[in-house]
Amino acid sequence: MKKFASFFAVFLFITLFAVASEAGDRNIPVEVAQLTDSLKKQFAPDRRVALLDVDYSFSDKNVMLRGVTTSAEAKNVLLKELARKGYTVMDCLELLPDVKGLEGKTCGIINVSVANMRVAPDFSSEMMTQSLMGMPVRVLQRDGWVRIQTPDNYIAWVHRVGVHPVTEEEMAAWNKAEKIVVTAHYGFVYSEPNQTSQTVSDVVAGNRLKWEGSKGAFYKVTYPDGRRGYISKSIAMPEKKWRSGLQQDAAGIIRTAHTMMGIPYLWAGTSSKGVDCSGFMRTILFMHDIIIPRDASQQAYVGEHIDIAADFSNLQPGDLIFFGRKATPERKERVVHVGMYIGGKRFIHSQGDVHISSFDPADELFDEYNLGRLLFATRVLPYINKEAGLNTTETNEYYK
Numbered sequence: 487m488k489k490f491a492s493f494f495a496v497f498l499f500i501t502l503f504a505v506a507s508e509a510g511d512r513n514i515p516v517e518v519a520q521l522t523d524s525l526k527k528q529f530a531p532d533r534r535v536a537l538l539d540v541d542y543s544f545s546d547k548n549v550m551l552r553g554v555t556t557s558a559e560a561k562n563v564l565l566k567e568l569a570r571k572g573y574t575v576m577d578c579l580e581l582l583p584d585v586k587g588l589e590g591k592t593c594g595i596i597n598v599s600v601a602n603m604r605v606a607p608d609f610s611s612e613m614m615t616q617s618l619m620g621m622p623v624r625v626l627q628r629d630g631w632v633r634i635q636t637p638d639n640y641i642a643w644v645h646r647v648g649v650h651p652v653t654e655e656e657m658a659a660w661n662k663a664e665k666i667v668v669t670a671h672y673g674f675v676y677s678e679p680n681q682t683s684q685t686v687s688d689v690v691a692g693n694r695l696k697w698e699g700s701k702g703a704f705y706k707v708t709y710p711d712g713r714r715g716y717i718s719k720s721i722a723m724p725e726k727k728w729r730s731g732l733q734q735d736a737a738g739i740i741r742t743a744h745t746m747m748g749i750p751y752l753w754a755g756t757s758s759k760g761v762d763c764s765g766f767m768r769t770i771l772f773m774h775d776i777i778i779p780r781d782a783s784q785q786a787y788v789g790e791h792i793d794i795a796a797d798f799s800n801l802q803p804g805d806l807i808f809f810g811r812k813a814t815p816e817r818k819e820r821v822v823h824v825g826m827y828i829g830g831k832r833f834i835h836s837q838g839d840v841h842i843s844s845f846d847p848a849d850e851l852f853d854e855y856n857l858g859r860l861l862f863a864t865r866v867l868p869y870i871n872k873e874a875g876l877n878t879t880e881t882n883e884y885y886k
Contacts, residue, residue, distance in 0.1 A: 514542050518549075521567055529560035534614075534781065535639040540564070540579060547572055551579040556626065556641070582626040582633070593657035594634055594649040595710035596621040599688045600757045601648035603640070607631030613754040614642040615765070615780055618772075620694025620710065622661060622884045625651050637884040638768075638875075640780045650710040660696070661885050666705045667728045668693040669773075670721035671745065671758035679704040679716040686715035689722075690758040692772050697724060729880075734774050736804025736867060740828050743770045746840045756780070763823050766836040767806060770826075775878045776870055782808060782824040788875045789866035798845060803829045807863045809856050821861065 514522075522540055530536035538560050541552040549568065555561050558581055568575050583592045596617045604611040607629055617623065617636050627633035631643045632651070652660065668689045677684040679701040687709075689695075695707035695717065704716035705724075733739075746769070752760025756768050764782040771778055779785050786808045792800060794807070801807070805827040813819035825835030831846040835856075843853035845860070870876050879885045 513544070515544070517571060518542065518568070518573075521564070521571075525560050525564055529557040529563075530555070532784075533641075534784075535635075535641060537582065537641060548574045548576070550576040554580045554582050554627070556582045556635075580627075583624065584627050588625055588628055588651070590653050591651035592625050593654055594623045594625045594632065594651045595657070595660055596623065596644075596648060597650040597710045598648050599690050599693055600759055601644045602754075603634070603636075603642035603644050605642065607633070607643040609645075611643070615640050615754050616756045617644070617648075618692045618694075618757060619689065620665065622657055623649060624884070625649070636780075637777055637879075637882050638780050652710075658886075660710065664697040665694045665725040666697045666707050666717060666722045667725050668695075668717070668722050669728065671749075673718065673721040675707060675715035675717045676704075677715055679706075681718070683716075686713060689717065692757070692769070694725065729775060732775055734776060734867065734870065736802065739770055739774055739867075740803060740826065740834070742773050743826060743828075743834045743840075746770065747834075747842075749836075749840045751836050751838050751840075761836045761840065763825065763836045766840060767824055767826060775880070777877050777879065777882055778866060779875050783821045784875070785824055785866075786821045786862075786864060788873060789864040789869045792863040792865060794860065794863050798827075798831050801827045801863055802865065803827060804867050805863045805865050807833055808861045809859045810861055811859070812861065819861065823856070823859075825856075827863065 526538050530538035536556050538555045538557060539553040543550040561579055561581055565575060565577060585592060596619050599619050601617045602613050603615045603617060604613050621637065624635040625632055626635060626641065630646065632646055632649050633641065633643050634649055635641045668691055671691050673689050675686040675689060677686055695709060698706040698708050700706065701716065703719050705719060705722060707717055708714050746758065746766065749758065750760050751762060753762050754765065755761045756765035761769055764780060764785055767785060768778060768780060779788060785806060792805065794801060807825050807827050808821045809823040811820040825833040827833050831849065832842055832844045832851065834840065834842050842851055843856060844851040845857050846852060866876055871878060871881050
């Protein structure tokens with residue numbers, strides 16, 4: 487009898503919501519809207535890296551919650567506060583990762599040279615960022631496509647071919663395995679240890695593959711999904727050897743930046759195939775094993791803030807410089823572009839393509855437009871592994 491009563495209550499609850507939905511009852515009470523806004527500011531202020539997307543259906547003081555969140559604490563507070571305000575709640579708000587739906591495979595490894603990550607699970611959806619082969623990610627949700635979170639905590643959807651889902655144990659094994667790091671901007675993996683054999687896939691700088699040995703002028707490698715192939719030693723290097731010879735100083739990073747001169751601008755791009763402005767910074771630093779936040783508006787608020795002197799004398803090569811809308815009494819400052827200072831009042835950035843510009847009116851590379859919207863600079867290199875959001879693959883928790 488108790489089971490029947492419970493079933494009938496749930497049935498009645500759902501029926502009420504079905505009627506409310508058909509009637510278009512989506513009006514959110516002010517107290518609930520204010521609660522939601524407060525929780526978003528506290529637990530998910532930047533939806534690029536945290537989610538609290540709640541959809542409400544009301545029938546008097548009955549409310550059904552739908553949507554997704556990455557914060558268990560936010561969900562618990564929301565349910566508690568709604569109950570305190572006298573609402574009877576049907577909780578259909580999904581907490582990510584969707585452990586049950588993912589069948590325990592809450593981790594993943596990027597399985598193509600460059601995986602395009604989008605706002606929604608559709609090829610026509612706007613691209614937000616990219617991730618690189620061998621990169622460990624968190625798998626949050628699967629809906630034909632896969633919703634993932636990258637080592638810089640960026641959340642977006644990737645086509646299922648782009649990521650190989652794994653368990654936590656399988657991820658740990660991948661992270662511990664010896665890797666080959668691609669050091670050239672572009673190349674191929676072949677089915678046999680010669681360049682006349684069938685290609686397995688392309689590769690770009692920063693890709694990582696499991697090292698299975700060597701054969702002549704090639705490394706034998708395995709992909710995250712188990713495919714095997716051979717990559718030329720001229721375009722790749724064992725990760726430990728690569729890391730031991732790595733320079734993380736401004737001069738070395740600027741040399742790497744110069745090797746990307748002329749590569750076209752690509753909105754949301756973070757690879758040798760194409761970069762946007764912040765993706766360019768992200769890419770050249772990642773090629774030196776440094777992980778920084780993805781977007782210019784995020785990069786602008788890590789490291790040491792520098793108010794740029796009129797003669798640029800307080801800038802150092804390697805500093806990031808930011809551009810955009812300056813603050814006024816009516817509106818906030820807005821960062822929309824970033825480049826890297828290389829000295830002599832010059833900077834390298836991706837705008838149209840990767841090129842060098844200058845703040846000096848006497849310089850043939852003078853960039854009047856960007857000088858007019860110059861905001862400030864940040865110094866990040868001294869703060870790698872000393873500040874949240876600035877780390878390396880040796881210290882980032884995704885790679886452990």
